[in-house]
Amino acid sequence: MITLSNFLLIGAGLFCIGIYIILSKRNAIQILIGIELIINSAILNLVAFGKYDKVNNAGQAFALFGIVLAAAAVAVALAIILNVYRQYKTIDPSKVEKLKG
Amino acid sequence: MNIDQILFCVMGFVALTSALLVAISNNLVRSLFMFFVTLFALAGLYVFALADFVAVTQVVIYVGGVLVLMLFAFMLSNKEVLNNLQQSNSKFISVGKLPAVLVAVLFAIVLINAILKAAPDTLQWVKASAQSNNIIKPTDNTINNIGINLMTRYLLPFEIISVLLMMTLIGAAHLARKEEHKL
DSSP: OOOHHHHHHHHHHHHHHHHHHHHHOOOHHHHHHHHHHHHHHHHHHHHHHHTTOTTTOHHHHHHHHHHHHHHHHHHHHHHHHHHHHHHHSOOOGGGOOOSOO | OOHHHHHHHHHHHHHHHHHHHHHHOOOHHHHHHHHHHHHHHHHHHHHHTTOHHHHHHHIIIIIIIIHHHHHHHHHHSOSHHHHHHHHSOOOSSOGGGHHHHHHHHHHHHHHHHHHHHHOGGGOHHHHHHHHTTOSOOTTOOOHHHHHHHHHTTTHHHHHHHHHHHHHHHHHHHHHHSOOSSOO
């Protein structure tokens, strides 16, 4: 029997790895990967609880919304990263220190 | 142990290990492809939670869209970044990364404690829905129900998401355009 807490433990592990990636990496694309891992762990929790909601399907519907939001966030973030690269010739967030290009 | 439990364990192990490899590896391309593996394993876990439509959406949107977009961005930003990364400190735990490790481990302790204490399988509403037969069974066809719910109960979030996607489309196109007259 696969219990609910198995899903939640895997989601917690992914969340912590995502936090580690965000805090330790020096590359904007890798930080974006960390954010995606965190979003995916949230979606995993939604889906796991959505199993117990057959009539309203709240978990699965909001998991779909979450996937769409993550995709939109990635598109905008990558456009910003490309712009930053064009201005600074690097995508290390700690080297991008001026707000005005 | 059943075959589904073994498969679940394998999927969870693959997801966590490849996520850890994403964290460890300093090569950006390698970590991107490890992220690819993580996403596939997560899609498998969604199938185990009986959310097959979400799993298919995950494969289509993430693996087909997001990852290709990331590789594209990586190729547009150059290879000098990659060289810098490779000669940097490659140890998993070093002094500069200590705060990150500390925060991640503390979060892990808190979350695992919370999950084990909360005992989600004995929650009130979970038990109630299991009793009132409101639980998805492996033989159910859920896609019909998802479609109907998206168009009735969740119509407002659905419309808001569509407006947001429109905004994202315009915003990303505006941000990524070439500037003709730079200051």
